[in-house]
Amino acid sequence: MRKTLLFLALPLALAACHHEEQAAQSGADASFEAKLQEQLLDAKPGSVIDIPAGHYHLTRGLSLRTDGVTIKGAGMDKTVLSFKGQVVGPEGLLVNANDFTIENLALEDTKGDALKINQGKNITIRGVRVEWTGGPKTTNGAYGLYPVKTQNVLVEDSVVIGASDAGIYVGQSNTIVVRRNRAEYNVAGIEIENSVNADVYDNIATNNTGGILVFNMPNLSQAGHSTRVFKNKVYANNTDNFAAKGAAVASVPRGAGVVVNSNDKVEIFDNDIADNQTTNVIISSYFSTNYYNTKGVAADYNPYPKGIFIYDNRFKGGGDSPDGLKLKTLKTAVFGINGKFPDILWDGYVDEKTLVDGLPPASDRFCIQNGDIGVINADGPHDYKNPSTDTKPYQCTLPKLPPVVLDPEPKA
């Protein structure tokens, strides 16, 4: 029978249609895939789908639409779902459900996003490894762990390697904890975008283009604010930017530690931030991304980062080899050929219409309480003509944000 379902037809299909080498799907893989699809279709609230240890080749994106389901593997290096031979996508696993938990398994080499959770509350991602095994490549999938439009989200003890956009990307969500993860060789290691109330702590972000990003994009369902980035190790994020042009993170310079773009009420404290060659922290506006145009951006969009508070971090190294001609020229002009940027670079855009006596309202200020570290205001609005290293404008404090409390608490 020519048209046997999926499992028999696919190896043939792969051979016929793809010129590059594909991982062939064995009969065992095929029956595994069909069984897993059926388990996802048949899942009921409370179902636990256990995936035993093994390396499985899948060819089609999986999806789940039932509330209250747990997917469990035997460990992030033991239960591996490989999508190297994926013919239908785009995601590895797409979830549109509440009360979802996934833990202790790996998703590898998906054509698009690895794990996308679109719309749901009470989401736990624990001990999941996402990896594009060929290293950083523009052709890798965009996002590793990608909850979007979710509430009450925990991402912990996970690893993401090789995403061509962001490794861990929480978008348009509320009440978020991202902790004890490792993000490496992604364009953005961890990105919190258009999200409200996020705690990002105890993570390691290294060898990305940019380590930890807190962004606000225009035209979306909500503007983000209130993110705390603390106790993270953010070092040597010096991988060349390999995002496709036009992607939000394509504007991130290689060698950026923590980057805030157009987001408000962001606290960065108690982190170890080191050896990021453009600079350890960048505070910037959407104007610096080159995407701002009046036709394509909602009129009520706020492109200015407001209420940014940086304190008590441990900085080391970095700033010695900024990415891009403009930043290189700026560094040389201000600090000399052998000099380096200070730990904080601000692009200098301010919301002029809110200024009182030259300063933003107290709650919107950019404040630093971090010993004697330096800052460069790059004077972006005037094409970097009059940069300043005066730190006086940042001598202020802001009220501290409360910790994020997940409610209900995730199941252990």
Added chain:
Amino acid sequence: MTKWFVRASLALALLLVAACHRGLDPVAFQADGRPPRLSDWHVVEVRDGKLVLNQGVVPYDLNTPLFTDYAHKLRTIWMPSGVSAKYDPTDTFDFPVGTVISKTFYYPRTADGKFSDVARTYDASKDFAGEGLDLAHVHLIETRILVRRESGWAAIPYVWKDDQSDALLARTGAVIPLTLVDDKEAREDFNYVVPDESQCSSCHAQDWVTRKIHPIGPKARHLNRDYHYATGDENELAHLMKVGYLTGAPAPADAPRNANWADERAPLDARARAYLDINCGHCHNPKGAANTTGLTLDVSVPEDRHLGICKPPVAAGRGTGDHLFDIVPGLPDDSILPFRMSSTDPGTMMPELGRSTVHREGVALIKAWIAAQSGGCVAIH
């Protein structure tokens, strides 16, 4: 005399019905479960080398259809007696419990007679035998059932057997290697992908909060067109009203109507918007799966940034193809929309599901539409 006449007429009518429907059992609304065979529904069935429509099963077509790898489609609707759908000018009609909608995907066969070769053609003139399909000329691939149950709509996929005698339940979908052959004998191998049951919702759940699924086609703007019924040509809305399947519809002239994307006499803008509406609007609508992107492509959206004009992408990743904006007026080759429509890479292509080949004529339409727009997207600093 009168009595005799009535009886004779009744007998004749019964004979005619029997002749028309070749003794098909009545359509069987399945209140739950997933019957293993398509024929268990008695909506469309194979008889004497034809796929025939059962009594009361009404075919319909859309002004502009979804592109599915050049497949042709036979759509039908059936309702139990005594109930009808309520008209809505914008949304899917409110269908009563018991409604069964079917959509059969098939291809015209090719001259070479090879079963896995299928024709790339818009010519449907040889497909039909009455209101059904002539199996001497077509190759049936899959039939999807949408059934309105007490709990809401359910989607159930069936894949046709090689011998074309019936279609079997295929909950996990299928991948079917086929070759498209055009009238100049150019060949294109591709995988025809039957979505799994869960993927049905990817398109049919047009609201990702409620996650309830609905038919996409049976809306006023799609059905406001003529159909070649066995009884002659008639507007579909009018016909559904006439047979009692629909209530509350205005005269066709007063109902909304999408353009036929292929109608070169229609305005380019109307054709492009109709194309985007049916191919993209099920996700790219204010409540749909793609509302995370800020890009809305259904027919309701104004022609501004909501439709992608100069809009920076949000989560396209490498789907940008190195382009900065969804649509750059006047510059189709700098726009993300046609780039993603022109891809067959699962991580880049749009729509994400439902096709494995590029719809060349659809891409050409959208490029022409963008090329005809004026203005530009000037970045400000």
